[in-house]
Amino acid sequence: MSAPITVTHRHGERVAVEAAGVQLMSYVYKPDPVAYESRKPYAHPLRTLGGRQVSAYRPADHRWHKGLQMTSSHLSGQNFWGGHTYVPGDWYRDLPDRIGSMRHDGFDEFYVEDARLVMTERLTWVANGGEEWARERRDVVVHSVEPDEGAWAIDWSIRLTNIRDQPLEFGSPTTAGRDMAGYTGLHWRGPRDFSGGQVFGPGDVSGDEMMGKQAPWLAFVGEHDAVDAHSTLVFAHAPENAGAIHESHWFVRTKETPAVAISWAFFEEFTLPPGESFAYRYRVVVADGAWDRDRVAGYLAAHGF
Numbered sequence: 001m002s003a004p005i006t007v008t009h010r011h012g013e014r015v016a017v018e019a020a021g022v023q024l025m026s027y028v029y030k031p032d033p034v035a036y037e038s039r040k041p042y043a044h045p046l047r048t049l050g051g052r053q054v055s056a057y058r059p060a061d062h063r064w065h066k067g068l069q070m071t072s073s074h075l076s077g078q079n080f081w082g083g084h085t086y087v088p089g090d091w092y093r094d095l096p097d098r099i100g101s102m103r104h105d106g107f108d109e110f111y112v113e114d115a116r117l118v119m120t121e122r123l124t125w126v127a128n129g130g131e132e133w134a135r136e137r138r139d140v141v142v143h144s145v146e147p148d149e150g151a152w153a154i155d156w157s158i159r160l161t162n163i164r165d166q167p168l169e170f171g172s173p174t175t176a177g178r179d180m181a182g183y184t185g186l187h188w189r190g191p192r193d194f195s196g197g198q199v200f201g202p203g204d205v206s207g208d209e210m211m212g213k214q215a216p217w218l219a220f221v222g223e224h225d226a227v228d229a230h231s232t233l234v235f236a237h238a239p240e241n242a243g244a245i246h247e248s249h250w251f252v253r254t255k256e257t258p259a260v261a262i263s264w265a266f267f268e269e270f271t272l273p274p275g276e277s278f279a280y281r282y283r284v285v286v287a288d289g290a291w292d293r294d295r296v297a298g299y300l301a302a303h304g305f
Helices: 238-245 291-300
Strands: 006-010 014-019 022-028 042-048 068-071 086-089 091-093 103-115 114-125 132-146 151-162 168-171 187-188 197-201 217-223 230-237 249-253 257-261 270-272 277-288
Touching: 014 114, 014 238, 022 091, 022 132, 091 230, 103 187, 187 277, 217 249, 217 291, 238 277, 270 291
Parallel strands: none
Antiparallel strands: 006 014, 014 022, 022 042, 042 068, 068 187, 086 091, 103 114, 114 132, 132 151, 151 277, 168 270, 187 257, 197 217, 217 230, 230 277, 249 257
16 A cells, blocks of 8 residues: 655755655756756655665766766767767767756646656756757656555656757767667666666576666666665566657666666667657666565566556
8 A cells, every 4th residue: 555645845946755754756857057967857866665865966976977867868969968978989078068958847737646746847958059959748756655565666757859940869879889888868876885786677687688688677776885775776668668769778787887777779879850759658666675586577567567
């Protein structure tokens, strides 16, 4: 049974969700001050029901990594990921004049009902220099806050429409020539103590083998410093993603920079013509304890994924 939640909206800044005395999530939409980090909304901190933090904000190695956020590392020559930009033949360079942003334009829906928070947000993707390139409808739903399961969930969906008079070209460092660095799309950065965590998917695929693979879900189990505890995050595709504009692959790292991205352009670029849209929906489950493959599969099946 879902536990009641308390939602606090600091208008113009952030939305916080609390249950059983723990702040589970803060969704921040006030622009960060540093344009080089690609200003855009993000969810941080993320915590388990047991109060364990499972996201990182501005880690020293990548200041533009901020909890859970929607990104696009290579988009028609612009960087909506943040930080240095991969340039074919020239490795990474600091190119601040290529850093785009995602502007929060408002909420079309915002309500709490049946222990669920539902937010429908309007955003505009703005290229460096101010040209508006895309309109986004983003739905963020916090639900299934279940102490008996030791878990809660976020559904995060995007519908993006090209408002330019020319195509939008989506890629990644791998499509630009860097091997197995296809990061882009919805991205989570884990805390530093999750370095060396366990990664697995359905079947018998696990660890580094998950990089660049396709699978309906991926789980990341991390062990915390200071306390004797593990936490698990599960990242899953909604069933309708199978018919999306472009198939996604998993980007995952466990050493030094624990991270997961559901990459929509890992190996190949794709094009979004003027006036057209694409959509994806994902689920992120935040759980106490070290879940195994059977428990992840059973949880997703029981919750309609």
